[in-house]
Ligand SMILES: Nc1ncnc2c1ncn2[C@@H]1O[C@H](COP(=O)(O)OP(=O)(O)OP(=O)(O)O)[C@@H](O)[C@H]1O
């Protein structure tokens with residue numbers, strides 16, 4: 001019993017102290033942002049990694065997200081809800097929820113694993129030490145460009161997803177579900193609100209920050225060898241996905257129940 | 263087992279006023295990782311302009327000691343002064359300035375594997391000097407040719423052999439013409455001829471640029487060739503330090519055993 005409490009206490013303590021160090025990493029990243037102009041090529045390179053590298057994944061995921069939403073919506077709406085609402089259902093669920101969250105989970109995991117494994121390997125092979133010996137701060141040189149690349153590009157990826165998912169939903173509805181093109185488009189326009197799209201994008205900015213921070217934090221704190229890198233990567237991805245889901249809930253309350261309501 | 267050997271006491275390596283000492287003072291450093299005590303009250307002086315060779319058996323904590331001097335590791339207790347400034351008291355900015363005066367050759371070279379050799383060597387210049395691309399490259403290539411790596415500038419670290427990586431790491435350490443260079447096993451993994459060329463380079467840097475060096479090595483011929491003084495690390499302490507001649511003549515049983523490469527003696531075989 002005693003050891004159980006000790007262990008529980010230990011993990012709570014570790015949780016808080018790593019959260020504390022995560023916050024201080026975030027703070028150093030913000031402080032290092034004043035070197036953003038100097039590091040512009042690196043930031044652009046990292047943005048390129050996020051956007052171009054993820055495109056096939058984004059396209060495939062998004063097409064199917066749209067198509068599945070269409071099929072499910074038609075199945076659930078049958079006989080109760082007129083089909084002209086199909087476009088509305090698809091666009092709202094994609095803009096508000098599915099686009100930002102699925103991109104944060106799919107593209108985000110890819111990115112988070114990439115950051116954690118890359119930085120973790122640099123840590124265990126003493127490359128980070130070598131960098132700080134050279135009076136180059138790994139936070140400004142490595143963490144800051146990666147962080148801003150994710151914060152800027154995850155929303156862009158989400159926009160791509162929104163567009164492609166609507167196209168996917170349209171194709172699935174028109175080609176396989178016997179919905180007329182006019183009906184679908186009417187539904188799209190009917191209850192369209194800018195705030196839906198905007199809310200989704202604001203969420204994805206926060207998700208980008210969470211993903212990058214998790215990858216960078218666990219990468220920088222990697223211990224040991226290859227196994228350590230594996231463990232760091234795993235923890236980073238799990239941490240990022242869970243945090244995204246929790247943040248999604250909190251942001252939904254803040255954005256859609258408080259900010260946009262007034 | 264130690265009783266049968268007559269081991270002299272640990273030499274007194276303290277200075278009265280470390281803030282006035284021109285060089286590096288390591289005072290009473292202890293460090294443990296988990297339950298493993300690696301350094302235990304280690305004292306060491308490095309005078310300006312000299313080459314100090316640290317010898318000691320594998321796993322005794324030589325690399326750990328070097329890392330403390332540039333504050334890559336923080337000691338559990340003890341203090342270190344560089345040019346009269348205590349490094350644990352320094353702000354991040356001051357530490358960065360100090361580190362620009364240091365070159366560090368890692369035991370495993372620690373090259374940045376996403377950059378080619380030229381970028382690796384020139385990175386510090388690119389970050390701290392306002393130089394043109396051409397000038398950077400010229401300086402990087404100059405350093406690479408000093409270590410016999412002409413023509414490797416555009417290769418990636420993964421395309422080099424172990425010894426070549428070591429030499430590229432050395433080129434990177436000297437690119438800013440540092441005042442202090444810490445070498446962690448500079449000649450390990452090199453053939454005898456290249457190894458000797460590296461010895462000559464270390465001597466040349468000391469003579470021509472007045473570099474203060476700390477060299478960790480197991481290579482005794484190299485140690486005798488480059489050293490002004492030698493220190494021996496054993497069981498977490500500096501158990502001996504003296505000039506090369508003193509080392510040759512000493513009857514300190516641990517030092518004798520080490521330089522003779524004898525498996526019988528106070529250090530034990532394993
Ligand atoms: N980061 C670390 N975490 C845990 N233990 C460590 C760490 N770094 C070093 N050690 C331990 O400290 C001891 C000394 O290591 P160090 O690398 O300094 O040895 P060394 O004298 O340089 O040996 P070698 O000549 O083989 O390079 C070793 O026993 C090692 O296990």
Ligand SMILES: [Mg+2]
Nearest residue numbers: 324325369446
């Ligand atoms: Mg070592």
